[in-house]
Amino acid sequence: MNLESPKVSVSKSPEAVFNFLSDIKNFESLMPENISKFEVLDDDKFLFALKGMPEIVLKKKEVIPPNKIILGAAGGKIDFSLIGNITEVDANSSEVQLQFSGDFNPMMAMMIKSPITKFLETLATNMPKAV
Template sequence: MNLESPKINVSKSPQEIFNFLADIKNFKSLMPENISKFEVLDDNKFLFALKGMPEIILEKKDVLPPNKIVFGAAGGKIDFSLVGNIIEINETSSEVQLEFTGDFNPMMSMMIKGPITKFIETLVSSIPKAI
């Protein structure tokens, strides 16, 4: 399953956005209102839970400053990745899009497509306000 957030414009340079996303404690400010738990586990890993959903641990897997940052599932039974793509529009403006990729059975895909889509849209739309 591959899902993409809308592309949003942010009045910051790619490096500023990359630095913000690379600091995992900043993700707390991007989370939706229905978050029930957020915990920084180390410099590269955090745990979060949304009401009615299991806890998820995201770990920073790969970085290509200042244009790409990749997070992935840390443990658990489900393997997925969340990629932040940052494209420079000009020196003070960038375009940001999040991509979610996971290998799920058709039943699971059907159940989680809506909530995951809403989740990545919330994350990306919160970036301009949080930075």
């Protein structure tokens, strides 16, 4: 299953956006209002939970400065990735699009598609204000 957020414009350079996303504690400022838990576990790993959903641990898997950051599931039964793609518009502005990629059975995919789509949209929408 592959999902994408809308592209959002950020009034910062790709380097500034990349540096913001590279510091995982900054993800707390991107989270939706219904977050019930956010905890930094170490320099490249954090845990979060939304009300009514299980806790999810994300770990920084790969960084390609200043254009891409890949976070992946750290443990758990489900393997997925959250990818941040950063595109330069000009020296002081960027476009950011988040992608979610995971291999799920059809029943699971049907259940999680809507909440994950909404989650990606919220992360992306919060980005211009947070960075």
